[in-house]
Structure formats: structure tokens, C-alpha cells
Amino acid sequence: MPAAISPPPFTPLRDTVLFKPLKLGKATLEHRIVQAPLTRMRATKESDGVYVPDDLAVEYYSQRASKGGLQLTEATDICHYASGYPGVPGVFAPSQITGWKRVTDAVHAKGGLIFCQLWHTGRASPPGLRAGKQSISASDVPISGAALDGTQYGDAPPRPMTVDEIHETTDHFAEAAKKAVEAGFDGVEIHGAPGGTARRLIQLLTSKQAQTDAVVMGRWFIANPDLPRRLADGLPLNAYDRTTFYGANPPSEGYTTYPFFGGQTVDTV
Template sequence: MLEAFRSTAIQLPNRVAMAPMTRGRADDLTGVPHPLTAEYYSQRASAGLIVSEGIWVNKTGKSGPGIPGLVTEQQAEAWREVTAAVHEEGGRIYAQLWHAGRVSHPGVTGRTPVAPSAVRQAGRIFSAGGWTDTVEPRALGEEEIGEVVQDFADAARRAVEAGFDGVELHGANGYLIQEFLAGNTNLRGDRYGGSIAARLTFPLEVVAAVTERIGAARVALRISPGNPENDIVEDDWKEVYSRLLAELRRYELAYLHVIDTPDVEVLSHLRPLWPGTLVANLRSEKPTSRAEGESLIGAGLADVVAFGRLFIANPDLPARFALHAPLAEADHDVYYGARLDGYTDFPAFEPDSAKFACSARS
């Protein structure tokens, strides 16, 4: 896992990726990343690849407070500082482009959420005033869908201009792209819904528009087949995603990022269908361990493994893996929000230090 990885699109010094993680530190009014964001990501530049937190491609697609955007020049300029800092430390960083779809709230955007169909998400959502009931989204019109496709393409262009090495399209976790794929959220009867082929239309249009704008070698897609997060139901995920991957193969994307869960186990089904680079991300109650990552690579189920929570408190995670060093733990209370403790204040490992009282893990 600590050896280099090279493909036609990406060259990485190791196979340890930093997974995209929402941190909620951006200016909520402007969508501009916090001034410490450059330090946060540059501290973690030893990752083979950094995938940024989700970045909204239009204001309606913003999911919660403190989420950054990539729509205005002010936002882009702040991201230029981030990418420059990462590159100065020898790192590589992709921007994750995100539209939350129905997983949004007027208390966040001042607008009614949009989705493939007017199907309300069960449960509650975190808004500016705290946890609140979800609202019924408005179904997108066909012309509006085309506008969202262009929003993704425009954000991809801005990302490259801001210095990102590429973009990852967020097609996972119950947000807009997955809402078009899932049968319980896409009840449309036009060319964007109904049959599996029609449900693939919007995701494939986004991929086509973004690859045309910045080149396929700079584009990746994240998916989470069968993942019930945000009230998604995908009983037919094997057929849906098998057909999606068959369509995607012609683009020669930088990589496919697959979220796997213990109760679904999608990697064993999808890996044989994807000849390109595959980044695996395990979703479970506990953070993915080094041993689990090495097992995935050793079994041929992944080329690169993405680690999320471990990177919060261990900015130098690859070095700690190499040293079999103790791993620090971050309190869940510091994961999200405007507070700055728990953001850039986790130090690198010092072999002779007594700062870390946790036991070593393999």
C-alpha cells in the first residue's frame, strides 16, 4: 500500500488516498474556504491523492452550513491558495464536485431543494438552525437538468483553473447523481427516468460534459451502489451499476471511486467490470485499518484505498503506516462546524513524544 502506483492518467507515490470529508469550515455566506483550509490540506499532502471535501456546483446544490462552493471568482481564488499549498508540499489534489439534490433545505440555501422527482427524504437534515425536518423537493424540468449538467462542467473548468489536478464527481451517498440512478427517488417518465437506461442518462450526461470540458484523464466518479444513506433504495444495484460501468469504460477516466459496505460488498461484483484504476473506500462503524487496505489491494479489489477519519487526526498517515506508529483519534465533535480546534491542530507523529497515548494499530 505504501508503494507507488502509476496508470496512464495518474501517478501516485503511494496507494493511500485521503477520502473526501465534509468539515463545514467555509464561510457560510460566501462559500469561500476558510483561510486555514490551505494549511489543512497541505498538512496531508503526503497522501498519494487528496480528494477535497464536497464543493457545490450551484447554490441550490449546497447540503449544509459551511460547505464551500466553486462558482465565484472569490471562491476559485481561495481554492488556488489551497492547491498551491498542496503542490508546494509535493501533493496531488482532486476537487470533489457535488450537488446535494433533495438532501438540502431552504434554511441552508434559501431555496426549495431539487431532485429527479418530488419524493421527500425520510428523516431530518442539519440546517443553519440545527437539526430540522426535511422538505419535499421540486422535480427538475428537462431544461433545468441540462443547466445542472453545465454547472458541473463549469465547476470542473474552474477547478482546473484553480490548480486542482482533476475532479471527482460525487455520484454517491444519496445525492443528486445517485438520486437519478435509484428507483425510489427517480419516478420520472421522460428520457431521464423509468427504465434503467433512462436513469443512467443524467449521470452519463454529466460525465460527458465534464470530460469534454477538461479531458477524461482529469475526471473521476464516486459511486456507492446499494448504499441506503439519505433514504436511497437500490434493490437492482447490480444491474444498474453494471450497465453504468459498461457505459463509462469508453471514457478512460482517471479512476472510479467505489464505496463498499460490509452488508453489500460491491467490490467483488464491480472490480471485474472495471479495467481502469479503482479507488476503494470502506464504509463501516470503525475507520478503515491499514490491514484492511492492504487486504483489498492484495486481493486485487482495489488499486488505491481511501482513508477518511484517520486523516483528520493523523495528517501524516502514510508515514505512520510506514512506521507502524500509534494513530491519534479525533473526537467526533470536531469533525464538523465553524470551530477551528480539531482542524489544523493535529501534529505529525514524533517518535520520542508522549503526546499520543493510544495504542499502535497495524
């Protein structure tokens, strides 16, 4: 792993609002440090467009689980070819539900909570990664740049969805939510992407009614499986390695290889 500079130790945060309980629907969090949805592209390929959470995923999410803490999964396909990203798991096939059940069981065994993030990538996936099917979107306007398979998005523009396809996609989201519950998830989150959703969020956060209820962290959670404990006690943080964010050889590198503080696994903060 390339050398990098870690931030210095800081003031322990255990006595701050970050470690006060938070009611979230039917769930009660014991602290407010939430693992962000993080695409890691390490699920096992079962067939074209079908990737399944495996033993590595069980270990990865279990490592980052903490008593009363909340994790949000990587973006997860709601149906076949909802995305065209290799190594991205879905929650539509029986094998995927079985795989996720092992993940949720492992998180629950440590007293944690876990939500499944659901997505459909629309125009962000080219035909070459969707069995030749043209990408669908709200319009025929392509993204700039190139897809993972090298396709220039401009050379393979999407087509606007039909009304029937809009309803079908809505149904896919609903069905995926039901299957996520079947897989043991405590809830679901919808992948909103940037645009109008982000602007609305900013409006909400800057309104007089807004409260910073929880802090969602990504890169530091990748590199520090025991992040809540480190923040609680003011312990130094592992530096993250960007080159292993979206896959590595072996897949465990930069995924399940980051050490706990002192080399010990802890279940609580």
C-alpha cells in the first residue's frame, strides 16, 4: 500500500453529540457515525450481469459493524442489468438474497444495523455492459466521457423511457425493497445521484428546521474498520489507498486488510 500521511490524533469525541442515541424510524442508533454507501466492485460473478455478495463481503461489513451503529451498503442493482458495473451486487436473484442474508446476520451478530442502497444507473451504463440493450434515461442526452468498457457515452446515447418502462422500474424498486427485507436488512435507501436531489438536500440542510442528526463517512470508513471507536477515543486513523477503492488483486487488498487499532477487533465503541 503506498505511503500516505495520516491525520494526527485528535480530541476524543465520546462525550459529544456524535455518541448520543438517535431514533431512526423503528431503529435506535447508539451513535451517529454512519458508514456511507461505497461502491467496491468485489462481488462474485455468477452469470452475465449477476454478481453475488461472497465471503469477502461478509467479512468487510462485519469488520465495520458496531453496536448500535448504522451501515449503508454499496449501491445494489434492483434488477438484471439495472447497472453495467462489474462486481456490483444485486438483490434480485435468490443467490444474491442468500449472500446478503449472510452479511446482515454477521452485522446483527455485532449489534449493528444495516440498510441496503438500491440503484438503477440509467444512462451511466453503455449497451456493451447491458447485453447490448440501449441505455434508458429521462432523455436522449448522454453523459460526457467514457464508460468502463471504453465506450464513449456520446457514441451510445440513451433513449427516453416510455411510460410503461417508468412504471416497470418503479415496480422493480418496490420488489427490490421487499427482497432486501427478506435478506435481513433493517431498511433501504434509494441512490439519488447528483442534480435536483443534491440541491434539495442543500436547501433542507440550510433551513431553520435542519439538524445535523448523523454524520455519514466513506473513505475513512474504508480504511478504518473500527472508525467509531477511533473517533470516540481520539485515536489516529489509517490512511486510505485510493488505488484499491474499486477493486484490487487480490480482491481482499484494501478491502478487508486495513488493521484495527492495536490489531484487535472490538464489537463496541
